[in-house]
Amino acid sequence: MLEQNNAPNPALPTPVQPVSSPIIEVAHLVKRYGPLTAVDNISFEVHEGEIFGFLGPNGAGKSTTIKTLCTLVKPSEGQVKVAGFDIMGQSDAVRQQIGIIFQDPTLDSGLTAVENLEFHCMMYHVPRPERSDRIKYVLDLMDLDAHKDRLVKTYSGGMRRRLEIARGLLHRPRILFLDEPTVGLDPQTRNYIWQYVRRLREIHKTTIFMTTHYMDEAEHCDRIAIIDHGVIVALDTPAALKRMVGEDQLELTTSDNTLAARIIEDYYKLSATERDDRLTLQVAEADRFVPALLGELPRLASNLVVNTLQIRKPTLEDVFLKLTGRLIREEDEGKKDERRLNLRKRRRL
Amino acid sequence: MAKVFNDSVMSLPGTDSALTFRRGALDWEATYGIWRRDLKKFFREKSRLWGGIARPILWLIILGSSLKPAISSSSLGSTGIDYTHYIFPGVIALTLIFTSIQSAISIIWDREFGFLKEVMVAPVPRLSILLGKALGGATQATIQGIITLAFAPLIGLWLNPLVLLGLLGTMFVIAFALTALGIVISSAMTSFEGFGVISNFVVMPMYFLSGAIYPTESAPFWIKPLIYINPLTYGVDALRQVTIGVGVHDFWFDMGVLAVFAVVVLAIALPLFNRE
Numbered sequence: 287m288l289e290q291n292n293a294p295n296p297a298l299p300t301p302v303q304p305v306s307s308p309i310i311e312v313a314h315l316v317k318r319y320g321p322l323t324a325v326d327n328i329s330f331e332v333h334e335g336e337i338f339g340f341l342g343p344n345g346a347g348k349s350t351t352i353k354t355l356c357t358l359v360k361p362s363e364g365q366v367k368v369a370g371f372d373i374m375g376q377s378d379a380v381r382q383q384i385g386i387i388f389q390d391p392t393l394d395s396g397l398t399a400v401e402n403l404e405f406h407c408m409m410y411h412v413p414r415p416e417r418s419d420r421i422k423y424v425l426d427l428m429d430l431d432a433h434k435d436r437l438v439k440t441y442s443g444g445m446r447r448r449l450e451i452a453r454g455l456l457h458r459p460r461i462l463f464l465d466e467p468t469v470g471l472d473p474q475t476r477n478y479i480w481q482y483v484r485r486l487r488e489i490h491k492t493t494i495f496m497t498t499h500y501m502d503e504a505e506h507c508d509r510i511a512i513i514d515h516g517v518i519v520a521l522d523t524p525a526a527l528k529r530m531v532g533e534d535q536l537e538l539t540t541s542d543n544t545l546a547a548r549i550i551e552d553y554y555k556l557s558a559t560e561r562d563d564r565l566t567l568q569v570a571e572a573d574r575f576v577p578a579l580l581g582e583l584p585r586l587a588s589n590l591v592v593n594t595l596q597i598r599k600p601t602l603e604d605v606f607l608k609l610t611g612r613l614i615r616e617e618d619e620g621k622k623d624e625r626r627l628n629l630r631k632r633r634r635l
Numbered sequence: 636m637a638k639v640f641n642d643s644v645m646s647l648p649g650t651d652s653a654l655t656f657r658r659g660a661l662d663w664e665a666t667y668g669i670w671r672r673d674l675k676k677f678f679r680e681k682s683r684l685w686g687g688i689a690r691p692i693l694w695l696i697i698l699g700s701s702l703k704p705a706i707s708s709s710s711l712g713s714t715g716i717d718y719t720h721y722i723f724p725g726v727i728a729l730t731l732i733f734t735s736i737q738s739a740i741s742i743i744w745d746r747e748f749g750f751l752k753e754v755m756v757a758p759v760p761r762l763s764i765l766l767g768k769a770l771g772g773a774t775q776a777t778i779q780g781i782i783t784l785a786f787a788p789l790i791g792l793w794l795n796p797l798v799l800l801g802l803l804g805t806m807f808v809i810a811f812a813l814t815a816l817g818i819v820i821s822s823a824m825t826s827f828e829g830f831g832v833i834s835n836f837v838v839m840p841m842y843f844l845s846g847a848i849y850p851t852e853s854a855p856f857w858i859k860p861l862i863y864i865n866p867l868t869y870g871v872d873a874l875r876q877v878t879i880g881v882g883v884h885d886f887w888f889d890m891g892v893l894a895v896f897a898v899v900v901l902a903i904a905l906p907l908f909n910r911e
């Protein structure tokens with residue numbers, strides 16, 4: 287299910303090209319916590335209606351950046367404008383324009399789902415006559431209708447997460463911040479939520495700013511900033527980032543690898559490396575190269591047999607590896623769960 | 636989750652409220668929302684209501700029976716006031732200070748469990764949030780105070796409806812000031828442990844120096860300043876005037892001091908609460 291996300295899905299709308307002026311402007315943002323620099327002089331812009339992603343490993347500074355943009359964390363240096371308002375001087379105006387789904391739980395578990403949503407409506411002045419309709423709508427959207435009058439403390443982790451998402455949509459923010467929104471959700475639900483997020487952008491031109499360390503989720507973004515140790519190491523569309531690490535990779539095993547390598551080098555002018563019992567080479571477009579190779583190989587060397595053939599397209603993981611020399615751990619579920627249990631950890635905002 | 640995404644999943648109903656709503660300096664709907672949430676949780680927490688019933692019984696028995704012989708023979712002897720009647724306003728004050736401070740701790744809970752972020756990221760003036768908290772705590776404490784009042788007939792103290800009405804207002808003002816104090820403490824604290832330490836250093840001395848359980852007129856001179864700066868002194872004085880008609884200051888002077896105290900304390904709380 288997850289792997290399929292790499293392929294373009296014809297059912298999904300094509301990304302909106304940024305046309306308008308930036309709705310988020312970040313210039314030389316720095317955030318220090320004592321001796322630690324959590325965010326180290328980053329600058330970027332997000333356009334209206336764009337799905338913009340922050341991709342990076344644990345502790346990279348993703349949440350710190352999001353909280354700064356949402357006016358909860360005061361920057362040490364730099365300027366940030368959200369929806370045209372300064373996050374320091376005009377924080378109330380910024381707060382009116384945004385919605386956020388935090389990484390850590392922020393529900394009141396002593397209230398029911400409906401009560402949590404009603405509270406949110408009051409904080410954001412959702413017009414009174416619309417409240418019950420909207421609450422019903424988001425509960426239905428997140429499939430929580432049957433549990434709406436239960437105390438949140440009786441909810442499972444995934445239900446809580448869905449309720450957080452439901453609540454974040456309630457006041458229909460112009461800019462929606464999602465800090466690792468789908469952590470703890472099953473693949474089916476993650477997929478469902480991503481389709482809805484795309485729909486939101488399509489219908490309301492909602493700007494989406496999200497963080498993730500899931501590679502497949504990053505693929506949903508129009509543009510991605512890769513962040514590591516508080517620094518943006520690359521910022522581009524997923525396709526362009528992947529082009530950066532180069533070409534498709536081809537792995538073959540043949541009846542005579544040395545012979546095959548020599549033919550490929552002579553005939554296609556491509557260097558093939560022989561390692562263990564397999565042959566690896568880089569090609570620009572594997573989808574075209576492979577049929578050609580298989581068609582011509584018997585003619586070039588009649589006794590050569592291709593046993594296996596594997597195409598590997600570059601992933602964002604490769605991009606990250608190339609830029610930082612490290613891997614983002616794809617599945618960090620254990621660690622996340624541990625963190626959820628660590629609720630009592632002493633922490634201000 | 637069994638839902639499948641399809642075209643019937645359309646947009647959220649209604650208008651774009653965030654873009655049309657205009658706010659003033661204060662946001663009373665948000666204040667009301669915060670007040671309502673605190674009260675909902677108060678009524679759900681049955682142990683707190685039971686505590687509100689048990690506490691006055693306990694203190695009336697303990698103080699009334701054990702301190703009565705010692706105190707009525709000395710300082711109260713000449714006034715002819717029954718000691719159990721004398722300490723009744725003190726027991727109300729105890730209920731108020733307990734409940735007010737306890738309700739203010741919820742700020743620390745909300746910070747620990749993340750809910751405070753939901754409130755802080757909302758476009759609500761910080762003062763409106765604090766007012767919601769202070770009014771919520773004051774309401775809870777007043778409700779507990781009313782429970783305490785139900786014990787008045789048991790000690791032979793009959794309060795007429797007008798007195799009860801006066802007490803309601805008096806209790807609310809005192810509780811508001813005390814909750815405001817609790818809010819300052821919990822805004823300054825980052826942990827429950829810290830709150831415990833501070834409230835021991837503030838709440839207990841405040842209570843014993845307020846004249847709640849014994850007259851403070853004969854206190855040594857170096858203690859006097861502490862008595863005068865103690866807001867609960869004025870609270871107990873006001874309660875005593877309304878219930879048994881004796882007191883040191885003018886009733887409205889007491890109320891004025893408590894109101895000024897509440898305003899000053901909230902002004903201190905605001906920047907503390909608003910820090911990162």
Ligand SMILES: Nc1ncnc2c1ncn2[C@@H]1O[C@H](COP(=O)(O)OP(=O)(O)OP(=O)(O)O)[C@@H](O)[C@H]1O
Binds near residue numbers: 499635
């Ligand atoms: N309140 C704080 N006080 C001190 N240090 C902090 C605070 N918040 C974050 N940090 C530090 O700042 C760095 C960046 O943290 P941040 O939460 O932004 O990371 P992240 O990219 O969101 O990571 P994750 O994927 O684990 O959520 C970390 O080293 C973290 O320890």
Ligand SMILES: [Mg+2]
Binds near residue numbers: 348350
């Ligand atoms: Mg994070």
